[in-house]
Amino acid sequence: MEKVLIAFAAALAIGLTALATAWAQSRIGAAGAGTLSEKPELSGTIVILLAIPETMVILGFVVATMILFTTK
Numbered sequence: 896m897e898k899v900l901i902a903f904a905a906a907l908a909i910g911l912t913a914l915a916t917a918w919a920q921s922r923i924g925a926a927g928a929g930t931l932s933e934k935p936e937l938s939g940t941i942v943i944l945l946a947i948p949e950t951m952v953i954l955g956f957v958v959a960t961m962i963l964f965t966t967k
Contacts, residue, residue: 905959912955919948 927941 901962905962908955908959908962909952912951916948916951919951920945923948 923941923944927945930937930941
């Protein structure tokens with residue numbers, strides 16, 4: 896039963912951060928599309944702003960691996 900709870904905690908660490916990243920990128924992407932129609936010179940900034948939420952998934956992956964490979 897302990898292994899099941901550990902696996903569930905790791906899945907939550909990845910799943911919740913992935914959902915949060917998807918939500919954030921959808922908002923940023925919609926705003927970025929509107930911005931590009933008015934100011935095309937800001938395309939580099941929009942790409943950077945879209946890449947920033949990806950760090951949440953990377954950190955979620957790090958937490959999940961720490962959960963899975965921590966020994967007692």
